[in-house]
Amino acid sequence: MHHHYIDRFAYQDSPIHRLDPRAKILTVLAYSMVLISLHRYQIPSPGYLIFPFVLLVLGNISLLFVAKHILIVSPFIVCLVAFSPIFDKTPCPITESIVIGGGWVTAISIMIRFVLGMGALVALASTTRFPELLKGFEKLGVPRLLVTQLRFLYRYLFLLVDQAMHLRQARRARDAGRGPLSSRWHSSAGLVGVLFLRTLEQAEHTHLAMMARGYDGTIQLLKQLRWQRRDWILLVVTAGYLVVLRWGNYLGDFFGV
Protein backbone atom coordinates (compact mmCIF):
# COMPACT_ATOMS: atom_id res chain seq x y z
CA MET A 1 0.00 0.00 0.00
CA HIS A 2 1.08 3.56 -0.63
CA HIS A 3 1.60 5.95 2.26
CA HIS A 4 2.41 9.63 2.44
CA TYR A 5 5.35 9.91 4.78
CA ILE A 6 5.64 13.06 6.86
CA ASP A 7 9.33 13.39 5.98
CA ARG A 8 9.05 12.64 2.29
CA PHE A 9 10.75 15.96 1.37
CA ALA A 10 13.43 15.31 3.95
CA TYR A 11 15.43 13.12 1.57
CA GLN A 12 16.18 16.09 -0.73
CA ASP A 13 19.34 18.14 -0.52
CA SER A 14 19.38 21.87 0.23
CA PRO A 15 21.23 24.29 2.55
CA ILE A 16 18.46 23.80 5.11
CA HIS A 17 18.59 20.00 4.81
CA ARG A 18 22.33 20.10 5.51
CA LEU A 19 21.94 21.94 8.82
CA ASP A 20 22.36 20.00 12.07
CA PRO A 21 18.92 18.86 13.35
CA ARG A 22 19.72 20.35 16.77
CA ALA A 23 20.17 23.82 15.27
CA LYS A 24 16.83 23.53 13.47
CA ILE A 25 15.03 22.16 16.54
CA LEU A 26 16.38 24.94 18.77
CA THR A 27 15.50 27.73 16.35
CA VAL A 28 12.00 26.41 15.62
CA LEU A 29 11.46 25.96 19.35
CA ALA A 30 12.61 29.52 20.04
CA TYR A 31 10.42 30.86 17.24
CA SER A 32 7.40 28.98 18.64
CA MET A 33 8.09 30.30 22.15
CA VAL A 34 8.23 33.85 20.87
CA LEU A 35 4.94 33.36 19.02
CA ILE A 36 3.31 31.91 22.13
CA SER A 37 4.66 34.75 24.28
CA LEU A 38 2.79 37.43 22.29
CA HIS A 39 -0.08 39.11 24.11
CA ARG A 40 -3.42 37.64 23.21
CA TYR A 41 -4.56 40.92 21.64
CA GLN A 42 -1.35 41.29 19.65
CA ILE A 43 -1.47 40.38 15.98
CA PRO A 44 1.95 39.10 14.79
CA SER A 45 3.63 41.57 12.44
CA PRO A 46 4.52 40.53 8.84
CA GLY A 47 8.13 40.15 10.01
CA TYR A 48 7.15 36.88 11.67
CA LEU A 49 6.56 35.40 8.25
CA ILE A 50 10.25 35.63 7.35
CA PHE A 51 11.52 32.69 9.44
CA PRO A 52 9.21 29.91 8.18
CA PHE A 53 9.20 31.35 4.67
CA VAL A 54 13.00 31.35 4.40
CA LEU A 55 13.22 27.77 5.76
CA LEU A 56 10.58 26.52 3.33
CA VAL A 57 11.87 28.33 0.26
CA LEU A 58 15.55 27.50 0.83
CA GLY A 59 14.52 23.95 1.72
CA ASN A 60 12.64 23.54 -1.61
CA ILE A 61 9.44 22.59 0.17
CA SER A 62 6.24 23.02 -1.82
CA LEU A 63 4.03 25.67 -0.22
CA LEU A 64 1.01 23.67 -1.36
CA PHE A 65 2.27 20.72 0.69
CA VAL A 66 2.62 23.04 3.70
CA ALA A 67 -0.89 24.44 3.18
CA LYS A 68 -2.32 20.91 3.03
CA HIS A 69 -0.66 19.95 6.30
CA ILE A 70 -1.85 23.12 8.00
CA LEU A 71 -5.40 22.38 6.80
CA ILE A 72 -5.23 18.80 8.08
CA VAL A 73 -4.55 19.89 11.66
CA SER A 74 -6.58 23.11 11.54
CA PRO A 75 -9.86 21.63 12.90
CA PHE A 76 -8.28 21.40 16.36
CA ILE A 77 -7.37 25.09 16.42
CA VAL A 78 -10.56 26.21 14.68
CA CYS A 79 -12.60 24.94 17.66
CA LEU A 80 -10.45 27.05 19.98
CA VAL A 81 -10.71 30.09 17.75
CA ALA A 82 -14.49 29.72 17.40
CA PHE A 83 -15.08 29.95 21.15
CA SER A 84 -12.85 32.96 21.66
CA PRO A 85 -15.31 35.70 20.48
CA ILE A 86 -18.08 34.08 22.56
CA PHE A 87 -16.24 34.18 25.86
CA ASP A 88 -14.14 37.35 25.45
CA LYS A 89 -16.25 40.49 24.94
CA THR A 90 -13.65 43.01 26.13
CA PRO A 91 -14.00 46.13 23.92
CA CYS A 92 -11.02 46.50 21.67
CA PRO A 93 -10.76 49.68 19.57
CA ILE A 94 -9.50 49.17 16.02
CA THR A 95 -9.88 52.84 15.04
CA GLU A 96 -11.42 55.75 16.90
CA SER A 97 -14.88 54.83 15.68
CA ILE A 98 -14.63 51.03 15.31
CA VAL A 99 -14.60 48.90 18.45
CA ILE A 100 -14.81 45.11 18.33
CA GLY A 101 -14.82 42.40 20.99
CA GLY A 102 -11.37 41.39 22.20
CA GLY A 103 -12.27 37.75 21.45
CA TRP A 104 -12.23 38.53 17.73
CA VAL A 105 -8.72 39.96 17.97
CA THR A 106 -7.61 36.94 19.97
CA ALA A 107 -9.15 34.61 17.37
CA ILE A 108 -7.31 36.34 14.51
CA SER A 109 -4.08 36.38 16.54
CA ILE A 110 -4.33 32.66 17.40
CA MET A 111 -5.12 31.74 13.80
CA ILE A 112 -2.13 33.68 12.43
CA ARG A 113 0.19 32.32 15.12
CA PHE A 114 -1.04 28.80 14.38
CA VAL A 115 -0.33 29.13 10.64
CA LEU A 116 3.13 30.60 11.30
CA GLY A 117 4.01 28.01 13.93
CA MET A 118 2.81 25.16 11.74
CA GLY A 119 4.79 26.56 8.83
CA ALA A 120 7.96 26.42 10.93
CA LEU A 121 7.17 22.91 12.19
CA VAL A 122 6.45 21.57 8.71
CA ALA A 123 9.71 23.17 7.56
CA LEU A 124 11.53 21.36 10.36
CA ALA A 125 9.93 17.98 9.62
CA SER A 126 10.33 18.34 5.86
CA THR A 127 13.99 19.30 5.89
CA THR A 128 15.14 16.77 8.49
CA ARG A 129 14.98 13.00 8.14
CA PHE A 130 12.91 11.60 10.95
CA PRO A 131 15.70 9.39 12.40
CA GLU A 132 18.03 12.38 12.46
CA LEU A 133 15.35 14.55 14.00
CA LEU A 134 15.01 11.98 16.78
CA LYS A 135 18.76 11.84 17.16
CA GLY A 136 18.72 15.61 17.54
CA PHE A 137 16.05 15.42 20.24
CA GLU A 138 18.03 12.69 22.01
CA LYS A 139 21.19 14.82 21.96
CA LEU A 140 19.21 17.75 23.33
CA GLY A 141 18.23 15.71 26.36
CA VAL A 142 14.87 14.14 25.49
CA PRO A 143 14.76 10.77 27.36
CA ARG A 144 16.23 7.94 25.30
CA LEU A 145 13.27 5.66 26.06
CA LEU A 146 10.84 8.16 24.57
CA VAL A 147 13.01 8.63 21.50
CA THR A 148 13.29 4.86 21.03
CA GLN A 149 9.51 4.54 21.27
CA LEU A 150 9.02 7.25 18.66
CA ARG A 151 11.60 5.56 16.43
CA PHE A 152 9.71 2.27 16.55
CA LEU A 153 6.37 4.00 16.18
CA TYR A 154 7.59 5.59 12.97
CA ARG A 155 9.06 2.30 11.70
CA TYR A 156 6.00 0.17 12.40
CA LEU A 157 3.09 2.60 12.17
CA PHE A 158 2.69 2.10 8.44
CA LEU A 159 2.89 -1.66 8.83
CA LEU A 160 0.10 -1.45 11.39
CA VAL A 161 -1.98 0.75 9.11
CA ASP A 162 -1.47 -1.79 6.30
CA GLN A 163 -2.66 -4.59 8.55
CA ALA A 164 -5.70 -2.58 9.62
CA MET A 165 -6.56 -1.91 5.96
CA HIS A 166 -6.22 -5.60 5.09
CA LEU A 167 -8.47 -6.59 7.99
CA ARG A 168 -11.03 -3.99 6.94
CA GLN A 169 -10.95 -5.22 3.37
CA ALA A 170 -11.40 -8.81 4.56
CA ARG A 171 -14.46 -7.73 6.56
CA ARG A 172 -15.89 -5.78 3.64
CA ALA A 173 -15.40 -8.75 1.34
CA ARG A 174 -17.71 -10.74 3.56
CA ASP A 175 -20.36 -8.23 4.60
CA ALA A 176 -20.30 -6.31 1.27
CA GLY A 177 -20.61 -3.14 3.37
CA ARG A 178 -24.29 -3.86 3.98
CA GLY A 179 -24.31 -5.55 7.34
CA PRO A 180 -26.45 -4.10 10.13
CA LEU A 181 -24.78 -1.34 12.12
CA SER A 182 -24.78 -3.35 15.36
CA SER A 183 -23.03 -6.23 13.64
CA ARG A 184 -20.46 -3.86 12.09
CA TRP A 185 -19.75 -2.32 15.50
CA HIS A 186 -19.31 -5.82 16.88
CA SER A 187 -16.88 -6.82 14.13
CA SER A 188 -15.01 -3.50 14.52
CA ALA A 189 -14.36 -4.38 18.14
CA GLY A 190 -12.99 -7.74 17.00
CA LEU A 191 -10.87 -6.02 14.39
CA VAL A 192 -9.31 -3.72 16.97
CA GLY A 193 -8.65 -6.73 19.21
CA VAL A 194 -6.93 -8.65 16.41
CA LEU A 195 -4.87 -5.59 15.56
CA PHE A 196 -3.81 -5.24 19.17
CA LEU A 197 -2.72 -8.88 19.33
CA ARG A 198 -0.80 -8.53 16.08
CA THR A 199 0.93 -5.46 17.46
CA LEU A 200 2.03 -7.41 20.50
CA GLU A 201 3.19 -10.26 18.27
CA GLN A 202 5.15 -7.87 16.06
CA ALA A 203 6.75 -6.28 19.11
CA GLU A 204 7.77 -9.70 20.41
CA HIS A 205 9.25 -10.78 17.07
CA THR A 206 11.14 -7.52 16.67
CA HIS A 207 12.49 -7.80 20.18
CA LEU A 208 13.72 -11.33 19.47
CA ALA A 209 15.36 -10.14 16.23
CA MET A 210 17.09 -7.37 18.20
CA MET A 211 18.25 -9.79 20.88
CA ALA A 212 19.61 -12.13 18.19
CA ARG A 213 21.88 -9.28 17.08
CA GLY A 214 23.16 -8.49 20.53
CA TYR A 215 20.73 -5.75 21.69
CA ASP A 216 21.67 -4.64 25.19
CA GLY A 217 19.17 -1.84 25.78
CA THR A 218 20.82 0.91 23.77
CA ILE A 219 20.39 1.74 20.12
CA GLN A 220 23.21 3.48 18.34
CA LEU A 221 22.91 5.01 14.91
CA LEU A 222 25.72 4.83 12.42
CA LYS A 223 25.54 8.48 11.38
CA GLN A 224 26.69 10.88 14.08
CA LEU A 225 25.50 14.48 14.18
CA ARG A 226 28.12 17.12 13.47
CA TRP A 227 27.67 20.68 14.66
CA GLN A 228 29.29 23.04 12.17
CA ARG A 229 29.85 26.76 11.69
CA ARG A 230 26.69 27.12 9.61
CA ASP A 231 24.68 25.83 12.59
CA TRP A 232 26.13 28.57 14.80
CA ILE A 233 25.26 31.09 12.11
CA LEU A 234 21.63 29.89 11.98
CA LEU A 235 21.40 30.01 15.75
CA VAL A 236 22.88 33.51 16.10
CA VAL A 237 20.98 35.03 13.16
CA THR A 238 17.67 33.55 14.34
CA ALA A 239 18.29 34.71 17.90
CA GLY A 240 18.96 38.25 16.69
CA TYR A 241 15.94 38.19 14.39
CA LEU A 242 13.64 36.98 17.18
CA VAL A 243 14.95 39.50 19.71
CA VAL A 244 14.39 42.39 17.29
CA LEU A 245 10.97 41.06 16.31
CA ARG A 246 9.73 40.49 19.84
CA TRP A 247 11.47 43.17 21.83
CA GLY A 248 12.38 45.64 19.06
CA ASN A 249 10.07 48.35 20.48
CA TYR A 250 11.59 48.11 23.95
CA LEU A 251 15.10 48.14 22.50
CA GLY A 252 14.22 51.19 20.42
CA ASP A 253 12.91 52.97 23.49
CA PHE A 254 15.96 51.90 25.51
CA PHE A 255 18.45 53.19 22.96
CA GLY A 256 16.33 56.24 22.24
CA VAL A 257 15.71 55.32 18.58
Place this chain on the structure above:
Amino acid sequence: MSELLLEVEGLYYKYDDGTQALCGVDLKIDRGETIALVGPNGSGKSTLLMCLSGLYFGQGTVRIDGMEMTKSGMKEIRGRVGLVFQSPDDQLFMPTLADDLAFGPINLGYDRAKVQERIDDAASQMQLSDMLDRAPYHLSMGQKRNASIATVLAMQPSLLMMDEPSSNLDPRSRRRLIEVLESLDTTMLIASHDLALIGRLCKRTALIDEGQIVADGPTADILGNRTLMEEHGLEVWPETAG
Protein backbone atom coordinates in the same frame (compact mmCIF):
# COMPACT_ATOMS: atom_id res chain seq x y z
CA MET B 1 38.79 -33.79 7.34
CA SER B 2 35.51 -32.18 8.33
CA GLU B 3 35.43 -29.93 11.38
CA LEU B 4 32.45 -30.01 13.71
CA LEU B 5 30.80 -26.59 14.03
CA LEU B 6 27.49 -27.24 15.79
CA GLU B 7 26.63 -30.04 18.14
CA VAL B 8 23.18 -30.46 19.66
CA GLU B 9 22.54 -33.23 22.17
CA GLY B 10 19.21 -34.14 23.72
CA LEU B 11 17.64 -30.71 23.32
CA TYR B 12 14.20 -30.30 24.88
CA TYR B 13 12.08 -27.16 24.89
CA LYS B 14 8.65 -26.54 26.37
CA TYR B 15 6.65 -23.32 25.89
CA ASP B 16 5.03 -21.55 28.83
CA ASP B 17 1.61 -22.87 27.77
CA GLY B 18 2.89 -26.42 28.23
CA THR B 19 3.45 -27.27 24.55
CA GLN B 20 6.45 -29.54 24.25
CA ALA B 21 8.06 -28.18 21.06
CA LEU B 22 11.36 -30.07 21.09
CA CYS B 23 11.69 -33.61 22.41
CA GLY B 24 15.36 -34.58 22.44
CA VAL B 25 16.88 -33.13 19.28
CA ASP B 26 20.30 -34.41 18.25
CA LEU B 27 22.07 -32.70 15.38
CA LYS B 28 25.62 -32.18 14.19
CA ILE B 29 26.73 -29.75 11.52
CA ASP B 30 30.22 -29.55 10.04
CA ARG B 31 31.85 -26.29 9.03
CA GLY B 32 31.07 -25.42 5.42
CA GLU B 33 27.92 -27.53 5.18
CA THR B 34 24.59 -26.20 3.94
CA ILE B 35 21.80 -28.14 5.61
CA ALA B 36 18.07 -28.02 5.12
CA LEU B 37 15.63 -28.43 7.97
CA VAL B 38 12.26 -29.62 6.71
CA GLY B 39 9.12 -30.60 8.53
CA PRO B 40 5.39 -29.89 8.65
CA ASN B 41 3.93 -26.81 10.31
CA GLY B 42 4.34 -26.95 14.07
CA SER B 43 7.04 -29.61 13.87
CA GLY B 44 9.55 -27.50 15.83
CA LYS B 45 11.69 -26.01 13.03
CA SER B 46 11.42 -22.39 14.16
CA THR B 47 11.72 -23.34 17.84
CA LEU B 48 14.91 -25.25 17.09
CA LEU B 49 16.36 -22.21 15.30
CA MET B 50 15.41 -20.01 18.26
CA CYS B 51 17.16 -22.41 20.64
CA LEU B 52 20.26 -22.62 18.43
CA SER B 53 20.54 -18.83 18.37
CA GLY B 54 20.19 -18.59 22.14
CA LEU B 55 16.85 -16.80 22.11
CA TYR B 56 15.14 -19.72 23.85
CA PHE B 57 16.87 -21.83 26.45
CA GLY B 58 15.84 -25.45 26.71
CA GLN B 59 17.26 -28.53 28.40
CA GLY B 60 20.15 -30.28 26.72
CA THR B 61 23.46 -29.25 25.26
CA VAL B 62 24.21 -26.90 22.38
CA ARG B 63 27.84 -26.34 21.40
CA ILE B 64 28.92 -23.97 18.72
CA ASP B 65 32.57 -23.89 17.69
CA GLY B 66 33.26 -25.95 20.81
CA MET B 67 31.71 -23.33 23.08
CA GLU B 68 28.74 -24.44 25.13
CA MET B 69 25.73 -22.16 24.92
CA THR B 70 25.03 -20.59 28.29
CA LYS B 71 23.27 -17.38 29.28
CA SER B 72 26.50 -15.84 30.52
CA GLY B 73 28.30 -16.44 27.23
CA MET B 74 25.62 -15.03 24.98
CA LYS B 75 27.59 -12.07 23.67
CA GLU B 76 30.17 -14.39 22.16
CA ILE B 77 27.48 -16.76 20.88
CA ARG B 78 25.72 -13.86 19.08
CA GLY B 79 28.84 -13.36 17.00
CA ARG B 80 28.96 -17.02 16.06
CA VAL B 81 25.33 -17.77 15.23
CA GLY B 82 23.10 -15.57 13.10
CA LEU B 83 19.37 -16.03 12.59
CA VAL B 84 17.36 -14.55 9.73
CA PHE B 85 13.71 -14.36 10.71
CA GLN B 86 10.89 -15.36 8.39
CA SER B 87 9.43 -11.86 8.10
CA PRO B 88 11.86 -9.12 7.02
CA ASP B 89 9.73 -6.63 8.94
CA ASP B 90 10.80 -8.39 12.13
CA GLN B 91 14.42 -8.17 11.12
CA LEU B 92 14.61 -4.64 9.72
CA PHE B 93 13.74 -2.28 12.55
CA MET B 94 16.22 0.55 12.10
CA PRO B 95 15.59 3.83 10.24
CA THR B 96 17.98 3.10 7.37
CA LEU B 97 19.47 -0.01 5.88
CA ALA B 98 22.97 1.11 6.87
CA ASP B 99 21.84 1.46 10.50
CA ASP B 100 20.28 -1.99 10.35
CA LEU B 101 23.51 -3.51 9.02
CA ALA B 102 25.49 -1.67 11.69
CA PHE B 103 23.24 -2.74 14.56
CA GLY B 104 24.83 -6.18 15.11
CA PRO B 105 28.50 -5.18 14.67
CA ILE B 106 28.07 -2.15 16.98
CA ASN B 107 26.55 -4.40 19.64
CA LEU B 108 29.48 -6.78 19.24
CA GLY B 109 31.69 -3.87 20.28
CA TYR B 110 33.52 -3.13 17.02
CA ASP B 111 34.92 0.33 16.36
CA ARG B 112 33.44 2.60 13.67
CA ALA B 113 35.96 1.64 10.98
CA LYS B 114 35.36 -2.08 11.52
CA VAL B 115 31.60 -1.55 11.55
CA GLN B 116 31.78 0.32 8.25
CA GLU B 117 33.91 -2.45 6.77
CA ARG B 118 31.34 -5.07 7.86
CA ILE B 119 28.51 -3.00 6.38
CA ASP B 120 30.27 -2.64 3.05
CA ASP B 121 31.09 -6.35 2.86
CA ALA B 122 27.57 -7.52 3.76
CA ALA B 123 25.92 -5.02 1.41
CA SER B 124 28.20 -6.06 -1.40
CA GLN B 125 27.52 -9.77 -0.80
CA MET B 126 23.76 -9.22 -0.91
CA GLN B 127 23.91 -6.68 -3.79
CA LEU B 128 22.62 -3.80 -1.68
CA SER B 129 25.53 -1.38 -1.86
CA ASP B 130 23.52 1.38 -3.53
CA MET B 131 20.62 1.16 -1.08
CA LEU B 132 22.34 1.79 2.23
CA ASP B 133 20.69 5.17 2.81
CA ARG B 134 17.20 3.90 2.12
CA ALA B 135 14.60 3.21 4.76
CA PRO B 136 13.46 -0.45 5.03
CA TYR B 137 9.87 0.44 4.11
CA HIS B 138 11.11 1.82 0.79
CA LEU B 139 12.53 -1.57 -0.26
CA SER B 140 10.79 -4.24 -2.33
CA MET B 141 10.07 -7.62 -0.75
CA GLY B 142 13.06 -9.22 -2.50
CA GLN B 143 15.34 -6.39 -1.40
CA LYS B 144 14.00 -6.63 2.15
CA ARG B 145 14.80 -10.33 2.19
CA ASN B 146 18.35 -9.71 0.97
CA ALA B 147 18.66 -6.91 3.52
CA SER B 148 17.54 -9.25 6.32
CA ILE B 149 20.25 -11.72 5.39
CA ALA B 150 22.81 -8.90 5.10
CA THR B 151 22.03 -7.71 8.65
CA VAL B 152 23.17 -11.10 9.90
CA LEU B 153 26.07 -11.49 7.48
CA ALA B 154 27.44 -8.19 8.80
CA MET B 155 28.09 -10.03 12.06
CA GLN B 156 30.08 -12.68 10.12
CA PRO B 157 28.59 -15.61 12.00
CA SER B 158 30.12 -19.07 11.79
CA LEU B 159 26.61 -20.46 11.30
CA LEU B 160 23.93 -18.64 9.31
CA MET B 161 20.40 -19.88 10.02
CA MET B 162 17.38 -18.87 7.97
CA ASP B 163 13.70 -19.41 8.60
CA GLU B 164 11.75 -19.75 5.35
CA PRO B 165 14.00 -17.44 3.33
CA SER B 166 11.97 -17.72 0.12
CA SER B 167 8.49 -17.11 1.55
CA ASN B 168 6.47 -14.32 -0.12
CA LEU B 169 9.00 -13.88 -2.91
CA ASP B 170 8.05 -13.72 -6.58
CA PRO B 171 9.86 -16.19 -8.87
CA ARG B 172 12.46 -13.67 -10.03
CA SER B 173 13.33 -12.52 -6.50
CA ARG B 174 13.44 -16.13 -5.36
CA ARG B 175 15.80 -17.06 -8.18
CA ARG B 176 18.07 -14.14 -7.30
CA LEU B 177 18.01 -15.11 -3.64
CA ILE B 178 19.08 -18.66 -4.48
CA GLU B 179 21.93 -17.34 -6.64
CA VAL B 180 23.10 -15.04 -3.85
CA LEU B 181 22.89 -17.79 -1.23
CA GLU B 182 24.84 -20.11 -3.52
CA SER B 183 27.63 -17.56 -3.64
CA LEU B 184 27.97 -17.32 0.16
CA ASP B 185 30.89 -19.05 1.77
CA THR B 186 29.21 -19.72 5.12
CA THR B 187 27.83 -22.71 6.95
CA MET B 188 24.05 -22.53 6.60
CA LEU B 189 21.04 -24.14 8.20
CA ILE B 190 17.90 -23.39 6.21
CA ALA B 191 14.42 -24.18 7.53
CA SER B 192 12.09 -24.22 4.56
CA HIS B 193 9.17 -25.79 2.73
CA ASP B 194 10.66 -24.73 -0.58
CA LEU B 195 11.93 -28.05 -1.88
CA ALA B 196 13.38 -26.58 -5.07
CA LEU B 197 15.49 -24.14 -3.07
CA ILE B 198 16.62 -26.94 -0.76
CA GLY B 199 17.40 -29.20 -3.69
CA ARG B 200 19.56 -26.53 -5.24
CA LEU B 201 21.41 -25.35 -2.12
CA CYS B 202 21.60 -28.20 0.37
CA LYS B 203 23.45 -31.48 0.07
CA ARG B 204 22.09 -32.66 3.40
CA THR B 205 18.58 -32.52 4.85
CA ALA B 206 17.26 -33.13 8.35
CA LEU B 207 13.56 -33.90 8.74
CA ILE B 208 11.96 -32.80 11.98
CA ASP B 209 8.52 -33.79 13.22
CA GLU B 210 6.90 -33.57 16.63
CA GLY B 211 10.06 -32.03 18.05
CA GLN B 212 12.44 -34.78 16.95
CA ILE B 213 14.84 -35.27 14.06
CA VAL B 214 13.28 -38.27 12.37
CA ALA B 215 15.60 -38.47 9.36
CA ASP B 216 18.95 -36.99 8.45
CA GLY B 217 20.87 -37.69 5.27
CA PRO B 218 21.57 -36.69 1.67
CA THR B 219 18.90 -34.33 0.35
CA ALA B 220 18.02 -36.47 -2.64
CA ASP B 221 17.48 -39.52 -0.40
CA ILE B 222 15.27 -37.67 2.11
CA LEU B 223 13.22 -35.56 -0.29
CA GLY B 224 12.87 -38.45 -2.72
CA ASN B 225 11.58 -40.88 -0.11
CA ARG B 226 7.85 -40.77 -0.79
CA THR B 227 6.88 -42.90 2.22
CA LEU B 228 8.95 -40.84 4.61
CA MET B 229 7.83 -37.50 3.23
CA GLU B 230 4.13 -38.36 3.12
CA GLU B 231 4.24 -39.95 6.55
CA HIS B 232 5.37 -36.58 7.91
CA GLY B 233 2.92 -34.43 6.01
CA LEU B 234 5.32 -33.36 3.26
CA GLU B 235 5.46 -33.79 -0.47
CA VAL B 236 8.09 -35.63 -2.41
CA TRP B 237 10.49 -33.44 -4.36
CA PRO B 238 9.43 -33.91 -8.01
CA GLU B 239 13.00 -33.94 -9.32
CA THR B 240 13.82 -37.05 -7.28
CA ALA B 241 10.51 -38.83 -7.79
CA GLY B 242 10.91 -41.91 -9.90
